[in-house]
Amino acid sequence: MSQDLFDAMRQSIIDGDPEQAAALVQQAIAQGLDPLVALNQGFVPGVNYVGEQFAQGEMFLPELVVAGEAMKAAVAVLEPEFAKRGTERQILGKVVIGTIEGDIHEIGKTLVATMLSASGFQVYDLGVDVPVMTFVEKAREVNADIIAISALLTTTMVRQKDVIEALQDSNVSAKVMVGGAPVTQGWAQEIGAHGYSEDAVGAVAVAKRLMGLA
Amino acid sequence: MKPDFKLLAPDLVNRILDEAFHLLRETGVKVQLPAARQLLAEAGADVNETTEVVKLSEALIRRAVSSVPREFFLYNRQGQPSVRYGGDTVQFDPGSSGVHYLDPDTLEHIPSETPHLVRVLQVAESLPAYDAVSTSVVCNEVPKSMGDWYRLYLVLLYTTKPIVTGAFSAQTTGVMIDMLALYAGGRASLAQKPLAVFDVCPTPPLIWSKFGCQNLIDLARAGVPAEMISMPLAGAGAPVTILGSVVQHAAESLAGAVIHQLAQPGAPLVWGGAPAIFDMRQGTTPMGAVETAMIDACYAQVGKTLGFPTHTYLGATDGKIADYQAGLESGVSAMIGALAGINMISGAGMLDFLACISPEKLVLDAEAIGMAKRMARGVQALSDTLAIEMFAGIEFKADFLKKKETRALFSKEQYLPSRVIDRASIRAWQDAGALDAWQRAKAETQNILAAYRRPVQPEPEKELFEMVSRLAREAGMEKLPPLEL
Numbered sequence: 297m298s299q300d301l302f303d304a305m306r307q308s309i310i311d312g313d314p315e316q317a318a319a320l321v322q323q324a325i326a327q328g329l330d331p332l333v334a335l336n337q338g339f340v341p342g343v344n345y346v347g348e349q350f351a352q353g354e355m356f357l358p359e360l361v362v363a364g365e366a367m368k369a370a371v372a373v374l375e376p377e378f379a380k381r382g383t384e385r386q387i388l389g390k391v392v393i394g395t396i397e398g399d400i401h402e403i404g405k406t407l408v409a410t411m412l413s414a415s416g417f418q419v420y421d422l423g424v425d426v427p428v429m430t431f432v433e434k435a436r437e438v439n440a441d442i443i444a445i446s447a448l449l450t451t452t453m454v455r456q457k458d459v460i461e462a463l464q465d466s467n468v469s470a471k472v473m474v475g476g477a478p479v480t481q482g483w484a485q486e487i488g489a490h491g492y493s494e495d496a497v498g499a500v501a502v503a504k505r506l507m508g509l510a
Numbered sequence: 511m512k513p514d515f516k517l518l519a520p521d522l523v524n525r526i527l528d529e530a531f532h533l534l535r536e537t538g539v540k541v542q543l544p545a546a547r548q549l550l551a552e553a554g555a556d557v558n559e560t561t562e563v564v565k566l567s568e569a570l571i572r573r574a575v576s577s578v579p580r581e582f583f584l585y586n587r588q589g590q591p592s593v594r595y596g597g598d599t600v601q602f603d604p605g606s607s608g609v610h611y612l613d614p615d616t617l618e619h620i621p622s623e624t625p626h627l628v629r630v631l632q633v634a635e636s637l638p639a640y641d642a643v644s645t646s647v648v649c650n651e652v653p654k655s656m657g658d659w660y661r662l663y664l665v666l667l668y669t670t671k672p673i674v675t676g677a678f679s680a681q682t683t684g685v686m687i688d689m690l691a692l693y694a695g696g697r698a699s700l701a702q703k704p705l706a707v708f709d710v711c712p713t714p715p716l717i718w719s720k721f722g723c724q725n726l727i728d729l730a731r732a733g734v735p736a737e738m739i740s741m742p743l744a745g746a747g748a749p750v751t752i753l754g755s756v757v758q759h760a761a762e763s764l765a766g767a768v769i770h771q772l773a774q775p776g777a778p779l780v781w782g783g784a785p786a787i788f789d790m791r792q793g794t795t796p797m798g799a800v801e802t803a804m805i806d807a808c809y810a811q812v813g814k815t816l817g818f819p820t821h822t823y824l825g826a827t828d829g830k831i832a833d834y835q836a837g838l839e840s841g842v843s844a845m846i847g848a849l850a851g852i853n854m855i856s857g858a859g860m861l862d863f864l865a866c867i868s869p870e871k872l873v874l875d876a877e878a879i880g881m882a883k884r885m886a887r888g889v890q891a892l893s894d895t896l897a898i899e900m901f902a903g904i905e906f907k908a909d910f911l912k913k914k915e916t917r918a919l920f921s922k923e924q925y926l927p928s929r930v931i932d933r934a935s936i937r938a939w940q941d942a943g944a945l946d947a948w949q950r951a952k953a954e955t956q957n958i959l960a961a962y963r964r965p966v967q968p969e970p971e972k973e974l975f976e977m978v979s980r981l982a983r984e985a986g987m988e989k990l991p992p993l994e995l
Contacts, residue, residue, distance in 0.1 A: 312917055353929060358917040365912055402908040410911075494937035 302338040309342025312362025314369035321373040331377035389441035394422030401448035407496040447476040457487040512888040515849035530760035531568040538565040539765040543723035574768040577775040584672035585703040595819035598851030601641035605860035608647040612868035622647035635669040639876035644674040656985035658682040676709035680724035701733025712762040714747035730774035737780035745788035781813030782821030798839025807850035826857035841878035848882035870951040884925035
């Protein structure tokens with residue numbers, strides 16, 4: 297009985313079907329299923345499968361992203377249930393992410409956010425053109441482990457440094473990772489960032505390393 | 511719509527045909543097989559038995575070729591029609607009859623032997639880019655007299671795709687037809703559902719040899735598709751101009767078609783070829799020259815005008831290793847062949863003027879073919895509105911990756927290359943060992959060979975083994991080279 301439901305949950309993630317994923321959560325709650333069990337035995341295997349297939353080149357970004365959307369839809373319905381029961385889903389860490397002020401490039405940042413989310417991080421995506429202090433305040437608010445800052449322009453990437461300085465001034469201890477086309481390992485070191493990745497797959501590895509997980 | 515790539519204006523096609531008809535009427539064609547001359551004489555041709563020259567009127571030619579089928583299918587070993595000769599269908603197969611094998615480690619061109627052909631077949635069978643397989647390389651360790659059927663024997667054991675083959679003697683053609691008949695359930699079934707097409711070559715300029723004629727006649731009567739491979743060599747064996755060579759190609763092909771259709775009206779026949787320009791510096795026959803591809807596109811257009819299915823030799827390189835030149839020549843010429851809507855394009859995997867084959871290059875060429883086929887498919891509307899519906903909920907955010915349409919349509923719109931094509935970030939490329947395309951192809955070839963499983967067909971194989979043991983003994987080979995089956 298439960299196994300059929302778990303299989304359907306897994307499939308809803310693989311199919312990238314947010315409505316179906318949300319409906320299955322409702323069904324599970326109606327049946328009195330532990331929301332944490334539903335998450336870990338139903339949806340997480342779906343995310344893992346898609347992640348593995350993507351890593352092997354058998355699945356592609358659109359499939360990964362819609363799977364992420366389906367997972368988000370499932371979690372949105374599950375969260376209030378966790379709150380009711382005083383439980384929490386296990387996350388690898390909290391990441392505040394955004395593209396820096398003055399820069400409206402979104403795709404790379406969104407990809408990193410999706411990959412982190414699909415890998416088990418709690419991601420707070422602030423969008424684009426994010427002021428320096430918004431990163432700091434959000435990180436403080438959610439007690440973030442990592443702040444990820446994207447910049448696509450040489451003129452805006454200098455503000456990545458401003459975020460790092462503002463964090464120090466505000467006594468916020470989140471680690472900082474930076475990325476974007478003009479950003480290099482050398483630049484990351486120069487401004488005192490803790491991590492840098494060239495692409496979204498690498499960003500997950502960096503985030504895990506910053507969490508002491510890899 | 512599909513790209514409509516034509517090099518010839520309609521009046522030029524007519525001029526080519528007019529001159530081809532003129533050559534066949536005034537100069538004639540040398541037909542070296544008495545039985546073929548007899549067929550032609552009975553049809554009303556002007557035959558000179560002393561010079562072997564046959565002169566053909568346009569009316570006779572047009573009457574004879576009117577029975578050529580506009581379309582036919584080759585079947586795979588599962589009995590399904592999987593290669594279509596006709597219309598603008600574009601398909602690829604590896605090149606044929608090389609004599610060398612590119613050693614992937616030493617980069618030496620070594621004489622090809624059984625394990626090399628087996629490897630080529632395993633790769634061609636595994637890669638979807640290849641619609642058909644071919645008897646790609648001579649196996650130098652077996653006696654020459656058995657070389658043709660021996661290659662087909664390996665093809666039958668290691669693949670299931672339709673086969674592009676040929677024979678270098680008329681007697682062997684019969685043996686090979688019998689071999690195929692084992693898999694088709696008899697000669698009559700083979701004619702109903704042909705598993706292979708046989709290449710048959712005229713001799714430039716304007717000669718049909720005894721053996722070429724005999725093959726045309728035998729194949730027509732067996733109902734096994736024949737593929738004429740006219741090979742004008744522009745500037746040496748044919749006029750130096752592209753159009754001059756295309757005229758010669760048309761004349762040789764028309765003459766062959768007449769013999770073939772007189773032997774058996776309605777038998778399946780392909781307007782194929784392997785022309786090349788003549789390199790005026792080296793005296794070589796560059797298959798990768800752009801003009802070679804232009805001759806091919808032109809003659810294919812002429813063949814299509816006459817209603818023939820088409821074939822050509824492109825997608826190969828004259829370079830000796832799979833380097834920049836190899837990629838350039840193989841990719842560009844495959845693309846030209848695909849745009850010209852040629853039904854079967856042979857030549858992938860080959861280097862050095864079709865003398866050398868490499869499974870690794872076959873893996874690389876599969877990517878050029880993937881892109882060429884994508885181009886040939888053209889641009890179609892895949893959604894009801896082209897963009898409007900996909901903008902629903904976008905609100906100036908670059909969020910199309912989240913769209914259901916993106917997930918549903920990306921693999922229809924994009925050709926998805928294998929790992930051989932590097933589209934990774936520099937970090938990912940470095941992490942993977944900073945390999946160049948050749949090194950990636952070597953690794954991918956190993957993966958393909960490791961994953962390959964031989965398609966076993968116990969019934970025909972039993973008969974095949976008996977047949978080849980007998981034939982090998984007749985050829986003076988007591989024991990066939992060992993195979994890992």
